Amino acid sequence: MKNKYFPVLDYGFVALKDSMGSDEDIEQAARISYGKGTRKKSDTRNLIRYLMRHKHTSPFEMCELKFHVRVPMDCWRQWIRHRTASVNEYSSRYSEVPFLCQKTPANLWRLQNVVNKQGSSGYLVEENGGEFCGKVLTEEETYLQKLSYICYDHRLKAGVAREQARKDLPLSIYTEAFWKIDLHNLLHFLNLRCQTNAQEEIRKYANVIAGIVKKLYPITFEAWYDYTFTAKTFTQTEFYLMRIYREQIYEGFEAEARSVGLSSREIDELVEKLTTVNYQDFTINIDSAKDYADFNKKEEV
Numbered sequence: 511m512k513n514k515y516f517p518v519l520d521y522g523f524v525a526l527k528d529s530m531g532s533d534e535d536i537e538q539a540a541r542i543s544y545g546k547g548t549r550k551k552s553d554t555r556n557l558i559r560y561l562m563r564h565k566h567t568s569p570f571e572m573c574e575l576k577f578h579v580r581v582p583m584d585c586w587r588q589w590i591r592h593r594t595a596s597v598n599e600y601s602s603r604y605s606e607v608p609f610l611c612q613k614t615p616a617n618l619w620r621l622q623n624v625v626n627k628q629g630s631s632g633y634l635v636e637e638n639g640g641e642f643c644g645k646v647l648t649e650e651e652t653y654l655q656k657l658s659y660i661c662y663d664h665r666l667k668a669g670v671a672r673e674q675a676r677k678d679l680p681l682s683i684y685t686e687a688f689w690k691i692d693l694h695n696l697l698h699f700l701n702l703r704c705q706t707n708a709q710e711e712i713r714k715y716a717n718v719i720a721g722i723v724k725k726l727y728p729i730t731f732e733a734w735y736d737y738t739f740t741a742k743t744f745t746q747t748e749f750y751l752m753r754i755y756r757e758q759i760y761e762g763f764e765a766e767a768r769s770v771g772l773s774s775r776e777i778d779e780l781v782e783k784l785t786t787v788n789y790q791d792f793t794i795n796i797d798s799a800k801d802y803a804d805f806n807k808k809e810e811v
């Protein structure tokens with residue numbers, strides 16, 4: 511798995527450079543006192559699933575992964591928002607930027623989604639004979655990318671500093687970075703960036719990284735997939751409606767839960783989730799508030 515460069519988009523890649531830890535190390539960190547190999551695999555699985563379900567996250571921070579990635583700048587701009595990673599990026603102040611731009615084939619220009627204002631749906635027709643068909647947009651893209659790079663090159667030839675010469679390079683130009691993150695925060699990244707509402711370009715990178723995590727930490731990955739990625743939260747009202755639904759028409763619940771692989775404890779916790787409304791009154795009593803000065807009053811002796 512290490513040093514294998516997985517292609518993403520046209521010139522991008524993801525490569526695992528190093529990793530630390532395993533599912534067993536996560537278990538060991540959680541139990542501290544247990545040595546490796548002294549427990550069965552099913553124990554590891556049960557514990558990791560317990561940790562994931564109850565958001566006991568620190569054992570997952572014991573594992574680290576370091577990647578080498580090449581990503582177009584617009585995608586990198588989203589990636590770099592994940593502040594819990596350590597990053598070392600290619601310096602275009604120090605080095606010349608290679609002419610490597612992400613290109614969009616004529617049939618892959620996505621249309622604006624009218625419902626989700628941040629998203630896209632469907633594709634522009636490649637050859638519709640219109641003024642702005644996919645073919646024309648791709649030709650314009652090629653022209654623009656070349657022109658911006660010619661300007662960059664002319665500035666360098668004229669002796670302009672690399673830090674200034676780069677300013678008109680397009681967002682489609684690729685950057686490279688080393689990106690190191692612990693497993694807990696990586697799963698958070700994947701949870702946001704593997705979802706269908708994430709932009710397709712970053713999702714492609716996230717999906718490759720998810721594949722690497724699945725290979726390295728199969729039990730953790732399965733638990734994350736079940737308890738985080740595909741899990742949903744319910745409002746109090748939805749919860750109430752689900753309870754009615756279950757009580758009225760859903761007999762044989764336990765047998766079915768077992769048949770899809772839930773342990774007794776998981777079933778108990780699920781039943782509790784479906785039957786308990788966790789109502790708490792958080793209304794604050796304004797009259798109980800004091801002035802700041804009240805906290806500094808000296809007790810009369």
Ligand SMILES: Cc1cc2nc3c(=O)[nH]c(=O)nc-3n(C[C@H](O)[C@H](O)[C@H](O)COP(=O)(O)OP(=O)(O)OC[C@H]3O[C@@H](n4cnc5c(N)ncnc54)[C@H](O)[C@@H]3O)c2cc1C
Pocket residue numbers: 591592593594595628695698702703707708709
């Ligand atoms: C679909 C989608 C659309 C988005 N749209 C926009 C947009 O329109 N505009 C925009 O600006 N951003 C947008 N973002 C970026 C988003 O708001 C987050 O900045 C980004 O996803 C990183 O998430 P994070 O802060 O949870 O992750 P990380 O930075 O990796 O942090 C992980 C966790 O650590 C904690 N943490 C980290 N730093 C701090 C801190 N300083 N203070 C408190 N807690 C901290 C938080 O619990 C956080 O969830 C979008 C993201 C997605 C997935």
